[in-house]
Amino acid sequence: MTVSLIAAAPPPEPRIDFATPEATLGSFDPDLAARLTTVSADIALVIDAAGVIRDYAIGDPGLARADLVPLVGRRWVDTVGADSQFKVADMLRETPPQGVGRWRIVNQLSVSGDAVVTLRFMTVGAGEDGKIIAIGRDLRSTAAMQQRLLQAQQSMERDYMRLRAAESRYRLLFDLSSEAVLIVDATTSRFVEVNPAAKRLIGNDAATGANAAFAGVFDPASRDRAGALIAAAMNAATVDPVDVRLAGGRECLMSATLYRQDKATYVLVRLALAAGASEVVSDGRQMLIDVLERLPDAFVVTDESLNILAENGAFLDLAQLARREHARGQSLARFLGRPGIDVDLLIAHLREHGSVRNFATVFRSQFDTVDEVEVSAVAVRDGEQPCFGFTIRTVGRRLRDDPAVGRDLPRSVEQLTELVGRVSLKEIVRESTDLIERLCIEAALAYTGDNRASAAEVLGLSRQSLYSKLHRHGLGNLSGEEP
Incomplete structure (x- = not known):
């Protein structure tokens, strides 16, 4: 008799097609499904259609020691904090029978009542009977890591602020x-x-x-x-x-x-x-330096590009600067003269003649306060470093106090043109208007043989207006006459 040694082929292992609707946890052995759920999550809750917890499994030993409130037989909503109850209600309501809900963060209560355990839950529909499996992950380790990260960031911020303060002190000492x-x-x-x-x-x-x-x-x-x-x-x-x-x-x-x-x-x-x-100066030169420092008029020394090299206290007061370092290196054109007019004219005269006296212009402080000033300047070209020296005197108060009546007016166009560079165009126009008015009145009086009534008619003025202008310009003998 011949014995066949060919073994029969083993039966094929059952396979689950996860693409079919029937591929749910119910297709597995219940114990296997429970073990898989426990391994994949820190905690798993089995919840019936009424929202009551029927069973649970904890896969994290640390979570098992968290002393959570009793879960079995209680509604899930009653085991969480007040701030998480609406989240649990939404999760139970929105989870489809064969679908998956979205992740939500829930605070589970502990037995002591004054502590909570932060968990991240996702719900999975477990059948048509309305059962739901809630899979949770413990976020305490993540929260602890985030807290350590926040503390490290705050420590870095404090170190950064200390470094900034030290650098500021170093920079101040280094520069001063x-x-x-x-x-x-x-x-x-x-x-x-x-x-x-x-x-x-x-x-x-x-x-x-x-x-x-x-x-x-x-x-x-x-x-x-x-x-x-x-x-x-x-x-x-x-x-x-x-x-x-x-x-x-x-x-x-x-x-x-x-x-x-x-x-x-x-x-x-x-x-x-x-x-x-060492830069030891004689007693006479030292006295001169002390006098310039205490001079009530502003005094400033610049290079040939008008960058400030030295200044006295009166200049700092006029420019409204707190420290000398704030003035050093700045251009004098930032403070002196009208942009593009006075400074160019002043420097041109200074380079040509070597000195300028009583040059009328304006001075702008750091906060753009404008003062009328007179400038006297000198050019020093034979020293160790070529430079310009400027004396700046405020004349705004003097100009305001001067009476407007009886001042000497230019007598000709040549005298008017000599005012260019000394006063502003507005002042020149005002002076020229007064000059033309006075010349016309003088011509009318000469034409009429000093007949005031005829002169007023020739000029197209009333006698009262003519007498007012005669008084203003100081023309004729007006004593005892009534306009």
């Missing part, structure tokens, strides 16, 4: 320091920052600009000495200052200190005038 300070990149030997005191000492803005060569500010004979000091500062903790000569000829004492920041190496260089080259 009277000592010349230069910061040099030790790798490239180029400037990173230069404070205003150093720029004034060196006297060449182009040589101290950002990324300019460090050696460019020194006399060729002192460049090797300055470079050797930088090299010594990089290799030793302390180095002795050395005497150097700047490109402008000034003798200075140079010191250097090495420091590191953001994985880069920098050298802080300080320059001080040498003892023999």
Whole structure:
């Protein structure tokens, strides 16, 4: 007898077509469905058509220790916080029998009553009988992570504000320091920052600009000495200052200190005038400086481009500036003269003649307050640095107090043209109107043989108007006459 050793093929495993409507949790073994639901969610609730919880499963041990209020046999709405009850009602009402609802955040109550557990639920229809399975995920870990992120962000904000405050203090000290300070990149030997005191000492803005060569500010004979000091500062903790000569000829004492920041190496260089080259002035010159500082009239010194180099306190008061640093570097044309007229004319006369006296113009303060002023100026071209000096005197009060009647009027067109550049066009037009009126009255009186009645008729005026104008211009002998 022959025995067949061919084993029969095993029967095919049952497969579920998830595309068919019948592919629901009911197609699985109930225990398998419960395990799958527990693994995929932190908590699962089985809810009947009346909204009552019939069963639940917890897959997160941490959630099991959360001490939730009893769930089985109670309505789901009664187990959540007041702020979540309308969400639960909407979820139960909107979930289709064979469909899926949307995710909603729900606060489940704890037994103590003063704490809640934040869960994110999604409802799934479990059949035509109205049962619903609510799948929830614990958001406490996410909330804790968000809280840590918020705390980290707030800490960064506090650190940022402290850095901003420290940078502001550093910038204020760096800019207002009277000592010349230069910061040099030790790798490239180029400037990173230069404070205003150093720029004034060196006297060449182009040589101290950002990324300019460090050696460019020194006399060729002192460049090797300055470079050797930088090299010594990089290799030793302390180095002795050395005497150097700047490109402008000034003798200075140079010191250097090495420091590191953001994985880069920098050298802080300080320059001080040498003892023999200190700017010591004679007693007479010092008294002159003190007088100019206390002068009641505004005094200002500019370069040939009208950038302010020095000023006294009266100029700061007239310009309504709080600090000298607010004036330094600004153009005097910002404050002086009518735009495009007075300053150009003033500078043209100053360059041609070397000095200008009693030039009438206006002065605008920082807040655009306008004052009538007189300017006297001088050009200094043979000094160490060519410059202009201006004395500015306010005359607005004097002009207001001057009587309008009886002032001397120009007698000819030539005298009128001489007013150009001294007064405004409006004033010139007013002066010319008065001049023409007076000349016409004088001609009419001469034509009529000083007959006032005939002169008034010739001019087309009443006798009263003519007498008023005669009084205003001071023409004729009007004593004892009645208009």
